[in-house]
Amino acid sequence: MSIAQSMLPEYDYEMANTRKTLERIPEDKLEYKPDPKSMSMGVLASHISQMPGYAVATMTTDSFDIAPATGEKPQQFLATSRQQLLAEFDKNVAAGRAAIAAGTDQQMMQHWSLLAAGKAIFDMPRAGVLRTLVMNHLIHHRAQLTVYYRLNGVPVPALYGPSADEGSIAAAAG
Numbered sequence: 001m002s003i004a005q006s007m008l009p010e011y012d013y014e015m016a017n018t019r020k021t022l023e024r025i026p027e028d029k030l031e032y033k034p035d036p037k038s039m040s041m042g043v044l045a046s047h048i049s050q051m052p053g054y055a056v057a058t059m060t061t062d063s064f065d066i067a068p069a070t071g072e073k074p075q076q077f078l079a080t081s082r083q084q085l086l087a088e089f090d091k092n093v094a095a096g097r098a099a100i101a102a103g104t105d106q107q108m109m110q111h112w113s114l115l116a117a118g119k120a121i122f123d124m125p126r127a128g129v130l131r132t133l134v135m136n137h138l139i140h141h142r143a144q145l146t147v148y149y150r151l152n153g154v155p156v157p158a159l160y161g162p163s164a165d166e167g168s169i170a171a172a173a174g
């Protein structure tokens with residue numbers, strides 16, 4: 001089994017859980033922030049919707065500069081509705097999945113760098129980047145979003161088993 005084929009079930013599972021989480025975004029709370037230093041709920045959810053697409057850049061370039069010294073910074077998507085958020089997410093999930101599926105073991109082991117103003121933040125094999133920058137980073141932000149949900153009375157979805165809002169372990173086993 002190739003590295004790409006071994007990653008796809010994990011990718012699919014995490015993307016399905018992420019979509020389930022994004023489907024609950026309360027459109028009337030997009031500006032909500034739990035703290036002034038926090039991203040708003042809309043900015044956080046929009047960032048999450050773009051993250052699966054990072055797999056494309058990981059597999060098709062050698063690096064990405066998040067703060068280039070010259071030129072324009074990358075544009076950030078900002079959803080204004082649940083429908084727009086989910087459409088962006090679905091588009092990026094499909095593109096990211098295709099990029100991973102097309103990857104050879106040789107490509108997966110080639111190094112890729114995340115840069116800021118030309119300086120490396122990290123450099124690792126693409127397989128590691130897909131796990132850290134794409135999946136683990138997305139899971140981290142998805143968890144933040146569920147905290148925002150809890151603070152706003154939005155039911156938190158069951159992701160790795162039941163949640164406090166979606167049944168008990170006994171109910172899940174029954």
